[in-house]
Amino acid sequence: MNPVLSCEVLAVGTELLLGQIVDTNSSWIGEQLAMNGIATHRQVKVGDNRERIVQCLREALERADAVVVCGGLGPTHDDITREAMAEVMGVGLHHDEAVATRIRELFASRGRRMAENNLRQAQVPDGAQVIAQTRGTAPGLICPVQTPAGERVAYLVPGVPHEMKDMLERAVLPDLRRRSGDTATILSRTLRTWGESESGLNERLDGVIERLDARGNPTLAFLASGWEGIKVRLTARAADTDAARTLIEPVEAEIRAELGLQVFGTDDETMESVVLQLLRTRGLTLGLAESVTGGLVGARITGVAGASDVFRGSVVSYASEVKFDVLGVPVGPVVNEVTAAAMALGAQRVLNSDVGLGLTGVAGPSEQDGMPVGTLCIGLVIGDAEPITTTVRLPGQRQQMREMSVITSLDLLRRTLLAG
Amino acid sequence: MNPVLSCEVLAVGTELLLGQIVDTNSSWIGEQLAMNGIATHRQVKVGDNRERIVQCLREALERADAVVVCGGLGPTHDDITREAMAEVMGVGLHHDEAVATRIRELFASRGRRMAENNLRQAQVPDGAQVIAQTRGTAPGLICPVQTPAGERVAYLVPGVPHEMKDMLERAVLPDLRRRSGDTATILSRTLRTWGESESGLNERLDGVIERLDARGNPTLAFLASGWEGIKVRLTARAADTDAARTLIEPVEAEIRAELGLQVFGTDDETMESVVLQLLRTRGLTLGLAESVTGGLVGARITGVAGASDVFRGSVVSYASEVKFDVLGVPVGPVVNEVTAAAMALGAQRVLNSDVGLGLTGVAGPSEQDGMPVGTLCIGLVIGDAEPITTTVRLPGQRQQMREMSVITSLDLLRRTLLAG
Numbered sequence: 013m014n015p016v017l018s019c020e021v022l023a024v025g026t027e028l029l030l031g032q033i034v035d036t037n038s039s040w041i042g043e044q045l046a047m048n049g050i051a052t053h054r055q056v057k058v059g060d061n062r063e064r065i066v067q068c069l070r071e072a073l074e075r076a077d078a079v080v081v082c083g084g085l086g087p088t089h090d091d092i093t094r095e096a097m098a099e100v101m102g103v104g105l106h107h108d109e110a111v112a113t114r115i116r117e118l119f120a121s122r123g124r125r126m127a128e129n130n131l132r133q134a135q136v137p138d139g140a141q142v143i144a145q146t147r148g149t150a151p152g153l154i155c156p157v158q159t160p161a162g163e164r165v166a167y168l169v170p171g172v173p174h175e176m177k178d179m180l181e182r183a184v185l186p187d188l189r190r191r192s193g194d195t196a197t198i199l200s201r202t203l204r205t206w207g208e209s210e211s212g213l214n215e216r217l218d219g220v221i222e223r224l225d226a227r228g229n230p231t232l233a234f235l236a237s238g239w240e241g242i243k244v245r246l247t248a249r250a251a252d253t254d255a256a257r258t259l260i261e262p263v264e265a266e267i268r269a270e271l272g273l274q275v276f277g278t279d280d281e282t283m284e285s286v287v288l289q290l291l292r293t294r295g296l297t298l299g300l301a302e303s304v305t306g307g308l309v310g311a312r313i314t315g316v317a318g319a320s321d322v323f324r325g326s327v328v329s330y331a332s333e334v335k336f337d338v339l340g341v342p343v344g345p346v347v348n349e350v351t352a353a354a355m356a357l358g359a360q361r362v363l364n365s366d367v368g369l370g371l372t373g374v375a376g377p378s379e380q381d382g383m384p385v386g387t388l389c390i391g392l393v394i395g396d397a398e399p400i401t402t403t404v405r406l407p408g409q410r411q412q413m414r415e416m417s418v419i420t421s422l423d424l425l426r427r428t429l430l431a432g
Numbered sequence: 433m434n435p436v437l438s439c440e441v442l443a444v445g446t447e448l449l450l451g452q453i454v455d456t457n458s459s460w461i462g463e464q465l466a467m468n469g470i471a472t473h474r475q476v477k478v479g480d481n482r483e484r485i486v487q488c489l490r491e492a493l494e495r496a497d498a499v500v501v502c503g504g505l506g507p508t509h510d511d512i513t514r515e516a517m518a519e520v521m522g523v524g525l526h527h528d529e530a531v532a533t534r535i536r537e538l539f540a541s542r543g544r545r546m547a548e549n550n551l552r553q554a555q556v557p558d559g560a561q562v563i564a565q566t567r568g569t570a571p572g573l574i575c576p577v578q579t580p581a582g583e584r585v586a587y588l589v590p591g592v593p594h595e596m597k598d599m600l601e602r603a604v605l606p607d608l609r610r611r612s613g614d615t616a617t618i619l620s621r622t623l624r625t626w627g628e629s630e631s632g633l634n635e636r637l638d639g640v641i642e643r644l645d646a647r648g649n650p651t652l653a654f655l656a657s658g659w660e661g662i663k664v665r666l667t668a669r670a671a672d673t674d675a676a677r678t679l680i681e682p683v684e685a686e687i688r689a690e691l692g693l694q695v696f697g698t699d700d701e702t703m704e705s706v707v708l709q710l711l712r713t714r715g716l717t718l719g720l721a722e723s724v725t726g727g728l729v730g731a732r733i734t735g736v737a738g739a740s741d742v743f744r745g746s747v748v749s750y751a752s753e754v755k756f757d758v759l760g761v762p763v764g765p766v767v768n769e770v771t772a773a774a775m776a777l778g779a780q781r782v783l784n785s786d787v788g789l790g791l792t793g794v795a796g797p798s799e800q801d802g803m804p805v806g807t808l809c810i811g812l813v814i815g816d817a818e819p820i821t822t823t824v825r826l827p828g829q830r831q832q833m834r835e836m837s838v839i840t841s842l843d844l845l846r847r848t849l850l851a852g
Contacts, residue, residue: 029472031463032655034456038477043451052449053484055477057458064473235452300748306734307727310748314726317797317830325754328720328730328746330739334783338745363754377737410737 017192018051018076022068024084024093025171026059037082037176047247048185048198050078060084065096073100073157073164078188080180083171085150087130093168097155098137100166105135108151111142115149143183148172152179154187165191196249199256201264204277206241206423210234213242213271220266230259239415240283241276273427283422284312290429291322291367296394298425299365300326301339301355303346304373304388309418324363329355335372338362345381347372349401352391356399368393371421375410388417390424400428437612438471438496442488444504444513445591446479457502457596467618467667468605470498480504485516493520493577493584498608500600503591505570507550513588517575518557520586525555528571531562535569563603568592572599574607585611616669619676621684624697626661626843630654633662633691640686650679659835660703661696693847703842704732710849711742711787716814718845719785720746721759721775723766724793724808729838744783749775755792758782765801767792769821772811776819788813791841795830808837810844820848 021038028035038055045052054075058068065084072079084093098105112134119126133150136142143152153168167184169176189195205213213234214221224232230248237243246263250256268275277286291298300309310326313319327338335341339358341351355370369392376385386406393399402424406416441458448455458475465472474495478488485504492499504513518525532554539546553570556562563572573588587604589596609615625633633654634641644652650668657663666683670676688695697706711718720729730746733739747758755761759778761771775790789812796805806826813819822844826836 028459029462029475030466031459031461032653034454034459036454039448039451039454041451042449046450053479053481054488055449057475059473061473068474233452297751302727302730305731306739306743307722307730307746307748310722310727310750311725311731311834314748314750314795315831315834319726320750323726324751325758326727326746326748326750328727328734328748330730330734330746331717331744331783334745337784338782362758363751364757375734411735414731414735 016049016051017078017188018053019045019078019080019188020052020072020076021055022065022072022079022081023055023057023171024060024065024081025057026061026090028057028083029059037171037173040173040177041080041082041180044180044185045188047200048189049194049196049249050188050192060090060092062092062096062099065093066099069096069100069166073159073166074161076164078165078167078191080167080169080184082169082176085133085152085168085170087127087132087149091132094132094135094137094153097140097153097166097168101137101139101155101157103138105137107131108134108136108142111136111145111151114145114151118145118149143167143169143179145175146178146182148175150175152183154183195251197252197256198247198249199253199260200245200247201260202235202279203244203246203264203267203271203275204237204241204281204283205244205271205274206276206283206419207274208242208271210236210242213244216270217244217267220263220270224263230263232263239412240419244275273430276423276426282316283419283426285316287422287426287429288313288316288319288322290426294429296322296366297324298322298367298369299324299359299363301335301359301368301370302326302328303330303335303355303371304375305371305414305417306330308414309369309371309421312418312422324365327359327362339370347374347381347383347387347389349389349391349403352389353393353399353401354391356391356393360393366395367425369421369425371417373406373413373417375413375417377410386413388413388420390421392424392428394428394432400424436469436471437498437608437614438473439465439498439500439608440472440492440496441475442485442492442499442501443475443477443591444480444485444501445477446481446510448477448503449479457591457593460593460597461500461502461600464600464605465608467620468609469614469616469618469669470608470612480510480512482512482516482519485513486519489516489520489586493579493586494581496584498585498587498611500587500589500604502589502596505553505572505588505590507547507552507569511552514552514555514557514573517560517573517586517588521557521559521575521577523558525557527551528554528556528562531556531565531571534565534571538565538569563587563589563599565595566598566602568595570595572603574603615671617672617676618667618669619673619680620665620667621680622655622699623664623666623684623687623691623695624661624701624703625664625691625694626696626703626839627694628662628691630656630662633664636690637664637687640683640690644683650683652683659832660839664695693850696843696846702736703839703846705736707842707846707849708733708736708739708742710846714849716742716786717744718742718787718789719744719779719783721755721779721788721790722746722748723750723755723775723791724795725791725834725837726750728834729789729791729841732838732842744785747779747782759790767794767801767803767807767809769809769811769823772809773813773819773821774811776811776813780813786815787845789841789845791837793826793833793837795833795837797830806833808833808840810841812844812848814848814852820844
């Protein structure tokens with residue numbers, strides 16, 4: 013194997029230092045570098061100050077083989093990453109007519125007038141290679157830098173996340189891989205889990221992890237994803253995609269055998285996309301009755317494009333009278349399983365759906381009907397079957413309790429459909 | 433005025449470099465430093481590697497007067513910020529029994545067994561001052577460092593955001609203010625606006641900005657807040673709070689006079705909290721009929737604690753039949769103002785509310801009823817008045833279009849209530 017290439021990340025923008033924008037770019041780039049077997053030891057944020065950008069660039073290229081620089085490529089006078097880079101390279105800037113033409117075309121295609129300062133984005137340090145812009149107006153730049161320690165490289169990409177990601181995937185990562193002499197294919201598979209802590213998963217997968225650690229390929233990593241459960245990511249390196257898949261598949265099977273229904277999806281799947289697909293496969297429609305979540309379950313479900321063939325709607329019955337009058341809940345306290353079941357049946361009836369799912373609970377700040385903050389009662393009815401109900405106690409403040417209510421309820425629906 | 437103190441931020445944790453956690457701490461700290469008149473020119477992320485942490489600390493303290501270090505104070509073998517700091521200070525670590533006692537008490541109060549490694553958190557570099565933990569088990573540390581350039585200071589705080597914020601506000605910022613010799617009170621006021629771009633606001637506030645620039649106090653900054661409009665923040669420095677308020681108030685009045693209803697709230701207010709308060713003041717209840725947003729409007733409204741005295745609920749009528757059958761929308765195409773008005777009336781009737789707000793539109797990926805992606809039709813009815821309707825074209829992909837639909841609809845309700 014070749015020596016591991018190292019690459020730092022430099023995020024440019026005074027607004028990042030002032031906390032007006034959170035730098036999510038560096039995190040994403042760090043993840044991509046790691047998955048491509050490239051080490052990243054330091055990530056720096058610096059303001060729109062030429063001297064300091066130059067200093068940061070020089071230091072990064074002393075320590076690392078490469079640096080990805082995000083931001084400061086726009087058309088305004090604050091955007092000085094190009095000039096700072098040219099200074100570090102010890103070269104001038106020239107006008108690139110091909111870039112200028114693409115900028116003019118972009119404005120024309122949107123029927124907008126182009127301010128002259130946009131042509132600043134066509135300035136290219138001598139010796140740099142352009143990464144053509146596919147969206148946005150700023151191209152990326154691959155800039156070779158001669159240092160006493162040898163040739164290093166800086167990749168300049170825009171700070172706009174989707175433009176940055178596009179250029180990373182299309183040009184920067186392939187170029188880094190080529191420089192590292194790494195011809196291996198890297199393949200990842202992420203198993204999404206719900207219902208166990210990271211340390212719990214770690215304990216249950218103890219044997220798998222020990223064997224993988226001994227072998228070194230594929231690798232296994234746990235990634236916490238906020239309120240959305242823990243991701244288990246397998247990453248394999250092999251000569252080609254088929255070989256990488258052959259490495260991953262038996263380990264994935266072993267993990268699935270151990271974790272069972274705790275694995276709810278893979279890769280880009282979400283709890284809501286999985287539930288929608290399960291319902292679709294079974295030809296079932298879904299209706300909701302939400303109280304504590306106030307519409308959050310419906311919002312999450314309809315965040316998935318194509319939800320309309322399965323999702324009928326939701327009766328958000330925040331006021332108790334709406335529960336009684338619209339959903340037919342028996343008049344009385346409303347944070348209990350009887351209410352949750354009646355809400356599910358009410359949703360099924362009012363929305364004319366096959367499945368009814370009802371949620372009632374206490375998000376706080378204070379208790380309700382004698383039930384503490386964090387209480388969630390779920391009712392679920394599928395077709396003519398008897399309603400299923402359950403009560404759980406969720407941690408956290410208002411927002412966390414509500415978000416966890418969504419995934420907890422959808423997980424109950426998922427497990428019930430899979431068991432049925 | 434005293435010379436401006438400078439303070440860098442160092443976030444410690446391999447998980448930050450690998451993108452498993454986004455470093456939001458540095459952004460928050462940067463904002464606090466700026467508001468306290470302290471310059472921050474660089475923020476760095478580094479992994480759990482002692483040599484590199486030491487290197488980063490030394491470099492930061494060469495460039496700046498102070499550094500805030502987040503993370504690496506936990507009980508595990510990866511948590512090595514304390515040891516790295518002692519190395520930079522050129523001192524040893526000692527056991528602090530007062531800290532140890534508080535850690536033991538915390539575990540006892542939660543009825544949990546304390547693993548011995550938790551006492552690593554009672555290790556304190558000689559000469560450092562403890563910032564007592566109020567939550568969590570790791571104390572913060574104020575560490576004086578002698579450098580050839582004079583005495584510098586490093587503040588070590590936990591990486592857990594609420595523990596970090598507590599220690600910043602309670603100990604770090606006051607200590608920095610004291611060192612800067614700055615006895616001024618700093619007061620900020622944020623005006624939240626909706627309906628104009630940053631450059632549009634800039635143009636309209638041209639005169640105000642010019643006068644403030646000449647005077648230097650208060651200062652004015654525009655902060656973009658994603659899909660939530662632009663914030664205009666005024667920050668004043670004065671001898672005390674009253675004097676600072678006296679500086680801000682006439683400027684705020686001037687900005688409000690210029691922007692009128694575009695200013696929807698101040699400071700921590702949101703569009704939904706403002707609308708709820710307006711309804712509450714007028715004794716009006718609200719019912720929703722959502723289609724394109726799938727429950728997002730209700731979810732946002734019920735995110736505000738205390739919404740229940742105003743908010744009745746929402747009929748999320750995602751399927752057209754639910755619009756026809758439950759809300760009484762005339763059968764036919766459903767992305768138009770007739771449907772939006774009928775939805776508003778249906779919400780008012782079904783949910784028994786004073787105000788009915790209906791949203792129908794096209795979030796994509798493809799057009800519907802001949803209407804392009806981004807179309808939003810809003811219907812609004814207050815009491816017995818005739819429904820108001822409007823159609824807007826929103827930019828962006830599915831998620832952005834839906835989020836902007838929420839704030840656009842609530843803004844229509846706000847303006848209508850204020851005009852009525």
